[in-house]
Amino acid sequence: MRRFHCVCGQEVFFEESVCPACHSPLGFNPATLRMVVLTDEPTLRTCALRYHPVGCNWMLAEGDNHRQCRSCRLTRTVPQQNIPINVQRWKVLERAKRRLVYSFIMLGLPVVTRMQDPDEGLAFDFLEDQRTNPLVKKKIVYTGHHNGVITLHVAEADDAYRAKTREQMNESYRTVLGHMRHEMGHYYWDKLIRGSVWYPRFRYLFGGEEDYRESMDNYYAYGPVPKWEKRHVSAYASAHPWEDWAETWAHYLHIMDTLETAAGFAVIHRSTAHSRDFHLLMGEWRQLTLMMNALNRSMGQRDSYPFTLSRQVIVKLRFIHQLVTGLEST
Template sequence: MKAFSCRVCGNALYFENSVCVSCKTNLGFSRTERAIVPVDGKGQYVDADGSIWHVCKNLNLSGCTWLTEFPGGFCFCCGLTRTRPSDEDVVGLREYKVAEEAKRRLIVELDTLGFPIVPRTEDEVNGLAFDLLSSVEEKVVTGHDSGVITLDLAESDDLHREKVRVNLDEPYRTMLGHFRHEIGHYIEWQHVRGDLIGTARELFGNEEESYADAIDRHYSEGPPAGWEKNFISMYATMHPFEDFAETFAHYMHICDTIETASAYGLATVASPQTFTSFRDLVIGVWIPLSIALNQINRSMGKPPLYPFVIPTPVLEKLQFVADLPRAARA
């Protein structure tokens, strides 16, 4: 994430700010400008071309600060959500706010990385949509199916998520991580095709293997011995689909953290996209940076920020993922 500042007073801003805490100017996020901009008393912003933008309909419901072309309408990011909790579901709506905040970061990074995002409302076959469902009264299974990403909003609750993390012996579990993992399934579904299938199978395995059998095997036998030499996580060992999604999530983790570190002077890389070789970026920038961040966390009595080791086979997988935007444009 880049560093933002108020255009009125120059005060530093967080991506989620709807008001500048210094000069009290109302704010909105312009996706077209990739900037936080001042909004007038009517909730409007006039850009350099004279176009009028309006605050999102979900400003008060989910804390969305994004701007939309349509008065009283949803912004691009909120428009991707197909289903949300009902107005009567107090718990679900509280969790929904956390999920939408993570989703906004996801969309910004996909824009940064060069992955096109087509809403399902515009393309019923290949478009993207999110069902953010409350599990207060029903069971919800997080997953991806033909462009629709379903997320259990209970994962927004810290106590619930930590309990699941411990039970599954996971080193890391966040709502943003869920979004990045599931969007990985969508990206593979959309972009790993044609000539790329062969290379993907060499790296991740044959995606045509039975997924149901893989699930049963994973939860009954656990990961194979020595999995750390070829996979980024235990979950990645379950099936080639999961290996790709886990790799894609880590690709996003790495890119976003490096960009943020650069924006705040903690790294000298202008942008992860300036590196032709993602391997070189990981070895030369990410590994030293993540070690430093892990040590900083330990200095605060916290667990490592990035508790993962990246072996050489995973570097090859990350390079494949990093090359996908160029392949998509070709």
């Protein structure tokens, strides 16, 4: 992600709505990917959630008749608000979602919302597990994607829950943003791969689509395929070609966002972060992740990048890069 500054020169965070130095009210303009001072931009409106406990600093363009910004209005269902912890969870989820939407805009990825396409458009349902509620029929919430709707189990917003599940599922990289990027991978598979000219290559690289339910049952019963590291970015990716795609997609977004952040701090050259040259990007990525891990070890922490990308995984990432940069030029 980019670095942002207030008009006074103070560096400000992506989430900030007031400048800590000059106290100007700030907003993020998704149309320009810049932070603006509200009083300088009378044609822009603030998101309806700005003054809600959930909070949002995004702006709406002139002529945009929605009440909520591009990110907030993707949410279709929020957890019961009479439970205080749910407000906090919703806040955490929206925060991660704004980063997610930033990446789409940055990479020029198309988003069709549920309002635009009621059958297959994108929407988020933030739902709570209702196992203890006798009044609710659909009790167990699974994080997943179906036909444009991304369901997120709201407990994923709790650090303690995520840490516990991380251990149980052996997923060292479980984060809210990671979940969202993964589920968006399924959304984009439907939109960009299914029935397209990219499909044969997808099948060649990721494999044929065996029965999905059966593959998932096998994965949960017997664990990942042996030596999964050779072909997959994560153990979970070995469950089924669709999961492999979503895991690799999420990883690609991690890489692109982190490279842009590194460029913002002049750790790598700005032109590199936006290069179409995949080879160059991967070279920088290798150097950068070595450095990130070395820095963490110096602080006595675990590696922040616990991955080794095999040749096969790099070929899959290149396929995604070609797809994404191809979209940009059409």
